Amino acid sequence: MSTPTGPRAVHAADPDPAAREHPREVPPATVARLPVYLRVLRGLGERGVTTVSSEELAVASGVGSAKLRKDLSCLGSYGTRGVGYEVDYLVHQIGRELGLSQGWHVAIVGVGSLGRALANHSGFAARGTEVVALFDVDPDVVGQRVGGLVVRSAAALEADLDELRVRIGVLAVPAAPAQELCDRMVAAGVTSVLSFAPTELHVPAGVDLRTVDLSTELLVLAYHEQRKASSAAAARTAAPRCTDLLEGAR
Amino acid sequence: MSTPTGPRAVHAADPDPAAREHPREVPPATVARLPVYLRVLRGLGERGVTTVSSEELAVASGVGSAKLRKDLSCLGSYGTRGVGYEVDYLVHQIGRELGLSQGWHVAIVGVGSLGRALANHSGFAARGTEVVALFDVDPDVVGQRVGGLVVRSAAALEADLDELRVRIGVLAVPAAPAQELCDRMVAAGVTSVLSFAPTELHVPAGVDLRTVDLSTELLVLAYHEQRKASSAAAARTAAPRCTDLLEGAR
DNA sequence: GAGTGTGAACACGTTCACAGCT
DNA sequence: AGCTGTGAACGTGTTCACACTC
Numbered sequence: 001m002s003t004p005t006g007p008r009a010v011h012a013a014d015p016d017p018a019a020r021e022h023p024r025e026v027p028p029a030t031v032a033r034l035p036v037y038l039r040v041l042r043g044l045g046e047r048g049v050t051t052v053s054s055e056e057l058a059v060a061s062g063v064g065s066a067k068l069r070k071d072l073s074c075l076g077s078y079g080t081r082g083v084g085y086e087v088d089y090l091v092h093q094i095g096r097e098l099g100l101s102q103g104w105h106v107a108i109v110g111v112g113s114l115g116r117a118l119a120n121h122s123g124f125a126a127r128g129t130e131v132v133a134l135f136d137v138d139p140d141v142v143g144q145r146v147g148g149l150v151v152r153s154a155a156a157l158e159a160d161l162d163e164l165r166v167r168i169g170v171l172a173v174p175a176a177p178a179q180e181l182c183d184r185m186v187a188a189g190v191t192s193v194l195s196f197a198p199t200e201l202h203v204p205a206g207v208d209l210r211t212v213d214l215s216t217e218l219l220v221l222a223y224h225e226q227r228k229a230s231s232a233a234a235a236r237t238a239a240p241r242c243t244d245l246l247e248g249a250r
Numbered sequence: 251m252s253t254p255t256g257p258r259a260v261h262a263a264d265p266d267p268a269a270r271e272h273p274r275e276v277p278p279a280t281v282a283r284l285p286v287y288l289r290v291l292r293g294l295g296e297r298g299v300t301t302v303s304s305e306e307l308a309v310a311s312g313v314g315s316a317k318l319r320k321d322l323s324c325l326g327s328y329g330t331r332g333v334g335y336e337v338d339y340l341v342h343q344i345g346r347e348l349g350l351s352q353g354w355h356v357a358i359v360g361v362g363s364l365g366r367a368l369a370n371h372s373g374f375a376a377r378g379t380e381v382v383a384l385f386d387v388d389p390d391v392v393g394q395r396v397g398g399l400v401v402r403s404a405a406a407l408e409a410d411l412d413e414l415r416v417r418i419g420v421l422a423v424p425a426a427p428a429q430e431l432c433d434r435m436v437a438a439g440v441t442s443v444l445s446f447a448p449t450e451l452h453v454p455a456g457v458d459l460r461t462v463d464l465s466t467e468l469l470v471l472a473y474h475e476q477r478k479a480s481s482a483a484a485a486r487t488a489a490p491r492c493t494d495l496l497e498g499a500r
Numbered sequence: 501g502a503g504t505g506t507g508a509a510c511a512c513g514t515t516c517a518c519a520g521c522t
Numbered sequence: 523a524g525c526t527g528t529g530a531a532c533g534t535g536t537t538c539a540c541a542c543t544c
Contacts, residue, residue, distance in 0.1 A: 029535060031473050035466040039448065053503065058507095066537060068537040072503055081504045098469050099476025106468065113367040116463065120363050123448055126465035131338045153340055168471050177378040191478060192471040196288065198373055200312045208474040210467055214368065214377040216285040217460055218356065220349050221418050222378055223281050224458040226349025228441055279513060303525065316515060323527055331521045331526045502544090510537070521526080 026097065030071045033124075036061050037068070038094045041237035053084040100128025107166045109181050111136040111144070111151050114196055117174060118148035124234075132164050137177070154181070161188035168192045172212045175199035256443070276347065280321045285376075286311050286343045288320070295337045303334040350378025357440075359431050360423035361386040361401050364446055368422060369397035382414050387427070404431070411438035412493045418442045423448035 026034075040060045044052060054072075058065040070083070072078065075097050079085045095101060097105065106129050109114050117135065118124050125131045134140055137154045144151050152160055161169070169190040171178055178197035192208045195201055203209045288308045294302060295432055304322075308315035322328065325347050329335045345351060356379050358365050365384065370376050375381045386392055387404045396399050411419070417442040417446070421428055428447035435443065442458045445451055453459045456489075 023457055026473075027535075031470055032466070034473075035463070035469040036450070039465075040450065045455075049410070055503085058426060060450065062452070064537075066539095067535090069504065070506080070536085071496075073298055077505070079504050082502045083502070084544070098473045099479075100469075100472065102476065102479075104472050104475055105352060113363075113370050117363040117367040124464045124468065129468050149326075166455050167475050168468070170468075191474055194471060200286070200290065200310065202312070206478075208471060210471060212462060212464075212467060213285070214371060214374050215289075216282070217444055217462060218374065218418070218420075219285040219350075219376055220281055220287075221351070221444060221460060222350065222354050223276075223348045223353055225417050225442055226352065228456070229349075229352075277513075304527095314515070316517095317513090319526065320514085320528080327527070329526050332524045333522075334525070345536085502529090504541105504543080506539100508538085508540105508541090510535105511533075513533085515532070516530085517528100518530105519526105519528085 002204050024074065024097075025187055026074045030074055031098075033061070033071055034094050035064065035097055037071070038091060038098070041087055041091045045091060051084050052087060054079070057085070078190075087112070095128065098128065100126075103126065104129045104168050105132045105164055105166045106130060106168045106170060107133040107135065107161060108163070108170045108172060109135045109154065109157070109185065110171060111138075111141050111146055112172065115170075115172035116146055118170060119149065129168065132166065133160060135160075157181070157184050158188040161185065161190060166190060168194070171195040171201075173197055255462045268469075274324065274347075280324055281348075281459070282342050283311070283313065283321055284348055287321070288341065288418070291341045291344070292338055294423075295341060299335045300337055302337060304329070307335070348378065350376075351391055352378065354379045354418050355382045355414055355416045356380060356418045356420060357383040357385065357411060357414070357421060357435075358420045359385045359404065359407070359435065360421060361391050361396055362422065365420075365422035368420060369399070377417065381414065383410060385410075407434050408438040411435060411440060417438060418444070421447050422444040423447055431466065 013241060016077060023155045037057065040057065041052075044057075044060070054065045054069045058068040061068065069079075072090070075093055078090055078093050085250050086189070106125070108118055111119070115136070119131060119134055133151070134146055134149050134151045135154045135157055136151050139153075142151050160235065166188075167190060169182075169185040169192070171185075171193060173181060175198050178195065178199050179201055182193055182201050182203065185208055186203060191206065193201070193203060193210070195209065195211045196214070197211075198213055198215060199209065201209060287307065291302075294307075294310075304315045304319045308318040311318065319329075321339070325343055328340055329341050355376070356375070358368055358381060361369070361384050365386070368380060369384055381397070381399070384396055384399050384401045385404045385407055386401050389403075390497060392401050392403045414436075418438060419432075419435040421432060421435075423431060425448050428445065428449050429451055431453050432443055432445070432453065436453060436457055441456065443451070443460070445459065445461045446464070447461075448463055448465060451459060451461065461476060473482065
């Protein structure tokens with residue numbers, strides 16, 4: 001996942017003696033959990049809770065308390081020993097770290113059933129991001145009103161993305177046209193891409209890419225099912241007691 | 251991602267003396283990549299390719315060749331030194347490892363716009379899994395035909411899931427009812443859950459849970475955007491040359 | 501007493517480099 | 523010669539345990 005070590009090259013012949021460290025370097029695993037903490041904290045705040053301990057917040061977030069404290073300590077010392085964390089303040093700090101309050105402009109390319117679902121999905125446009133445009137190639141879809149926006153023609157992709165200052169693009173198209181549309185988004189100034197296309201995409205250095213592959217998720221579960229099935233079968237032949245393989249949460 | 255460290259207990263007071271180790275233990279990180287290799291290999295097969303080297307397959311899959319070889323070596327020695335891997339055979343072996351050809355029965359709970367998109371999504375029902383039922387609480391939705399299936403009432407959830415032998419459940423509902431519906435699926439015999447609900451779910455030991463949180467994905471990208479923006483700003487004040495932060499792939 | 505912040509130990513995952521087979 | 527399979531080195535992420543603070 002990218003190489004967030006500041007503006008420094010990473011190529012082979014570079015001993016990288018003293019890469020000037022940026023003030024705060026948050027590890028990727030932690031970044032991936034911050035949105036979860038944020039959501040849980042907002043929920044607590046709405047229910048009038050003003051203070052939480054790491055243990056409480058950890059349980060509600062489905063992680064261990066030590067991990068949670070270490071994650072939060074990346075952002076600074078925002079807790080009070082013997083007491084816990086102030087909910088509102090923590091929400092503010094996490095939001096700051098994630099770069100919310102910037103209102104990043106997001107565009108969705110591909111208004112099939114998935115694109116439509118994303119456009120309507122409340123909370124997909126989380127606080128801090130705003131879907132400002134939808135694109136599609138199908139002339140029948142172009143011009144339709146979806147989620148309060150009029151679908152634009154993909155022909156105008158570059159011009160529109162540039163004009164709207166879109167930095168984050170969501171790809172909800174089939175595998176075949178995905179790479180080409182991805183390239184065009186990047187050419188138009190998009191530097192972060194979230195793809196739902198079931199194919200491997202290649203992006204130039206400096207562009208962040210995240211891929212959510214729905215069928216992959218299912219196949220991973222199928223693997224676990226198979227393991228459980230064969231374990232159960234093995235246990236059945238061996239011992240009368242079965243179904244007791246435990247697991248952690250998450 | 252659960253705790254797939256074999257059939258080993260994780261709870262406090264459980265020494266679990268001799269958890270019988272199963273023949274092959276595939277690390278979770280590898281399991282998550284197998285579906286990608288599988289897709290790439292099928293694509294190659296359809297284009298008439300019969301043999302690939304680890305390097306070629308690695309590039310096409312967006313990983314390093316050493317990683318790929320190590321992943322494949324978990325399944326056995328299916329390559330030929332000096333030559334590469336036979337595409338068809340590898341497809342077969344990966345499919346075997348993932349437990350395809352079992353035709354796992356999948357149910358989707360929640361037929362809003364996202365549930366609809368999933369039901370229609372070709373390839374969401376990947377080979378090896380089959381969506382056999384849709385459920386919703388809304389009486390207006392119940393009875394509708396979606397993706398070739400008639401939407402059932404959530405009232406009959408337990409009975410229907412049990413009767414249809416559903417082991418894998420997909421939750422495409424809002425946060426509020428998610429936990430309750432998850433519990434009911436588990437009570438009806440579901441042992442793997444894929445949730446799209448923006449909330450933390452708790453499942454009993456022995457049940458696998460994967461959560462895909464769309465807004466989290468966006469916020470992670472927002473974080474990277476912010477870093478890029480501030481790096482660029484810093485570089486602009488420091489040196490005349492900018493936009494040269496390199497990055498690895500993925 | 502209660503609970504945070506953190507070094508130190510540990511587990512997991514990735515990369516390297518090369519031995520060994522075809 | 524070419525490419526797989528894998529031990530060994532490395533880096534990242536998690537867990538433990540406790541010093542320190544309120």
